[in-house]
Amino acid sequence: MKKTKWIVLAVLCLAALAALAGCGGRDRQGTAGNRPQLSGNITAVGSTAMQPLVEQAANQFMAKHPNVKIVVQGGGSGTGLTQVAQGAADIGNSDIFAEEKDGIDASQLVDHQICVVGMAAVVNPAVNIDNLTRQQLVDIFTGKITNWKDVGGPDQKVVLVNRPKASGTRATFKKYALGGAEEAAGIEEDSSGTVRKIVKETPGAIGYLALSYLDGSVKAIKLDGVEPSKENITSGKYPVWAYQHSYTKGKPSGALEAFLNYIMTDEVQKSIIPQLGYIPVTEMKVVRDASGNVKSK
Amino acid sequence: MKKDLACMIFKLSGSELLGRVLTTGAAALAIISTVTIIAFISVKGLSTFIDNGISLKEFLLSSHWYPDRPLEEGGPQVGILAFVFGSVVVSTLAVILSAPLSIACAVFMVEIAPNWGQRLLRPAIEVLAGIPSVVYGYIGLSLLVPFIRENIGGLGFSVLAGFLVLSLMIIPTIVGISADSLKALPREWKEAAYALGSTRWQAIRLVLLPAARSGLITGIVLGLARAFGEALAVQMVIGNTRKIPASILDPVTTLTSAITMDMGNTPMGSLWNNALWSMGLLLLAISCFFIIIIRFVANKGGIAQ
Numbered sequence: 381m382k383k384t385k386w387i388v389l390a391v392l393c394l395a396a397l398a399a400l401a402g403c404g405g406r407d408r409q410g411t412a413g414n415r416p417q418l419s420g421n422i423t424a425v426g427s428t429a430m431q432p433l434v435e436q437a438a439n440q441f442m443a444k445h446p447n448v449k450i451v452v453q454g455g456g457s458g459t460g461l462t463q464v465a466q467g468a469a470d471i472g473n474s475d476i477f478a479e480e481k482d483g484i485d486a487s488q489l490v491d492h493q494i495c496v497v498g499m500a501a502v503v504n505p506a507v508n509i510d511n512l513t514r515q516q517l518v519d520i521f522t523g524k525i526t527n528w529k530d531v532g533g534p535d536q537k538v539v540l541v542n543r544p545k546a547s548g549t550r551a552t553f554k555k556y557a558l559g560g561a562e563e564a565a566g567i568e569e570d571s572s573g574t575v576r577k578i579v580k581e582t583p584g585a586i587g588y589l590a591l592s593y594l595d596g597s598v599k600a601i602k603l604d605g606v607e608p609s610k611e612n613i614t615s616g617k618y619p620v621w622a623y624q625h626s627y628t629k630g631k632p633s634g635a636l637e638a639f640l641n642y643i644m645t646d647e648v649q650k651s652i653i654p655q656l657g658y659i660p661v662t663e664m665k666v667v668r669d670a671s672g673n674v675k676s677k
Numbered sequence: 678m679k680k681d682l683a684c685m686i687f688k689l690s691g692s693e694l695l696g697r698v699l700t701t702g703a704a705a706l707a708i709i710s711t712v713t714i715i716a717f718i719s720v721k722g723l724s725t726f727i728d729n730g731i732s733l734k735e736f737l738l739s740s741h742w743y744p745d746r747p748l749e750e751g752g753p754q755v756g757i758l759a760f761v762f763g764s765v766v767v768s769t770l771a772v773i774l775s776a777p778l779s780i781a782c783a784v785f786m787v788e789i790a791p792n793w794g795q796r797l798l799r800p801a802i803e804v805l806a807g808i809p810s811v812v813y814g815y816i817g818l819s820l821l822v823p824f825i826r827e828n829i830g831g832l833g834f835s836v837l838a839g840f841l842v843l844s845l846m847i848i849p850t851i852v853g854i855s856a857d858s859l860k861a862l863p864r865e866w867k868e869a870a871y872a873l874g875s876t877r878w879q880a881i882r883l884v885l886l887p888a889a890r891s892g893l894i895t896g897i898v899l900g901l902a903r904a905f906g907e908a909l910a911v912q913m914v915i916g917n918t919r920k921i922p923a924s925i926l927d928p929v930t931t932l933t934s935a936i937t938m939d940m941g942n943t944p945m946g947s948l949w950n951n952a953l954w955s956m957g958l959l960l961l962a963i964s965c966f967f968i969i970i971i972r973f974v975a976n977k978g979g980i981a982q
Contacts, residue, residue: 458944461944462943462945482944483943483944483946484944539832544917545744545745545939565918565919565920566918568916568917568938569917570937570938
């Protein structure tokens with residue numbers, strides 16, 4: 381009895397040794413290729429509008445560099461900026477310029493503009509309106525117009541669906557579509573997905589979404605007759621768009637720099653970005669600075 | 678002195694000493710964490726009033742919540758009346774609906790059908806307590822909200838939806854405590870009531886319920902405290918409109934949901950962030966208030982704890 385026990389133990393030990401040796405061998409192979417492997421952990425936090433894009437880019441990047449681990453979280457643009465400024469995250473994703481956010485020291489953050497996203501007012505599909513003038517839009521969101529019949533729609537109450545005060549989509553929409561006017565109190569939901577669900581299901585609802593969230597279940601509205609399309613945004617005709625910023629604290633290096641460079645390659649800019657409904661930053665014919673001044677490139 | 682100490686250590690040697698150290702340590706840890714949490718929230722929460730110079734009156738009694746409005750337009754303003762109002766209305770209505778139901782349930786479980794009440798009803802109610810609140814919220818959002826919109830009116834996102842979801846969520850709290858306090862009553866009291874010729878209903882209503890009163894009130898207050906603190910499920914069905922509702926079908930917002938919506942989006946140390954901490958401090962104060970009530974009631978009742 382005792383003998384068999386010892387034999388089993390010995391075999392187990394041998395097996396363990398073999399396994400360890402195997403591991404060591406592979407390690408050596410990895411470094412022997414004379415190509416330093418990228419490694420490290422990256423956390424990216426922030427804008428829910430950017431989340432699907434960064435997630436997909438991260439998955440592809442991790443497939444290429446198995447020693448790099450990238451965690452992508454939402455939380456909103458404000459969260460992204462706050463967390464990266466505090467050093468809690470490596471990348472802070474934001475729809476807005478860091479300069480636009482109170483209480484953030486923008487000078488210590490480095491801005492990487494990775495793409496552009498348009499935003500549009502969206503209505504419940506049963507509201508038979510597809511164009512609003514800017515004044516009408518402002519009147520609707522500030523609560524001056526409360527019935528759709530005042531703008532040529534059905535006799536139905538307007539239901540506002542807002543994003544919370546700290547949302548980047550809201551900040552962009554307020555600045556470029558409403559001209560800074562303050563919205564009336566409405567339903568408030570803290571994610572774009574929920575806004576879409578509510579606008580889809582609630583009669584008379586109007587909200588706003590990043591174009592990447594449009595899937596045909598809600599209707600995007602033309603502003604002053606201009607459709608929120610890629611062509612109109614790149615040419616500067618449709619004003620409601622924002623850069624998608626990936627902020628880092630100081631100059632990035634190592635795996636972080638490699639990942640941010642990877643996002644700017646054609647592999648991401650020409651495939652993932654248009655696939656998900658974003659516009660590559662390289663295709664923009666206009667540029668905008670933090671104070672909102674637009675000029676052609 | 679030294680000898681005494683050595684003597685004590687000798688006495689407490691072995692498992693005795695280990696057990697004592699473990700339990701004292703655990704108790705101390707609980708006390709320390711409570712005290713530090715309260716201290717932290719107080720420091721953060723009070724800085725709205727101390728550092729930012731917002732008056733308590735303005736904070737509690739104004740419903741203008743514009744923490745991001747620039748100075749030149751009259752901001753920033755942090756009045757939380759609408760949130761407090763929403764919290765109070767939604768949780769009070771939930772308890773008003775839930776308390777009679779839950780107490781009836783407890784009476785049924787203990788006095789009327791103790792057999793299958795204990796075997797079936799109790800586990801069923803305990804399962805209710807175990808369902809995660811996000812599930813309640815999602816069911817509310819997917820079933821209750823459209824139901825209200827189509828059959829009763831309004832948007833569906835409403836005070837009504839909020840308190841219905843909450844009242845279901847606090848049933849286990851109230852039933853559990855009420856049933857325990859009813860069960861703790863001496864058998865003789867019920868028998869004496871029967872001996873005097875009362876019916877079962879009379880015995881329950883005139884003897885058992887009054888005797889268990891302090892336990893029942895404890896259950897209700899704990900239910901109310903739970904309702905006040907619940908964030909996720911409520912947030913999903915109330916619409917989060919920062920305005921005092923005019924009717925039960927209007928959307929509303931609560932303290933907890935206002936905190937979760939903005940939390941993390943605000944830079945540490947800003948007025949906005951401090952105001953959120955102050956709201957947290959207010960929630961903490963409210964739950965302390967409830968705990969004091971319970972202590973008071975339990976001491977006064979004296980029969981069933």
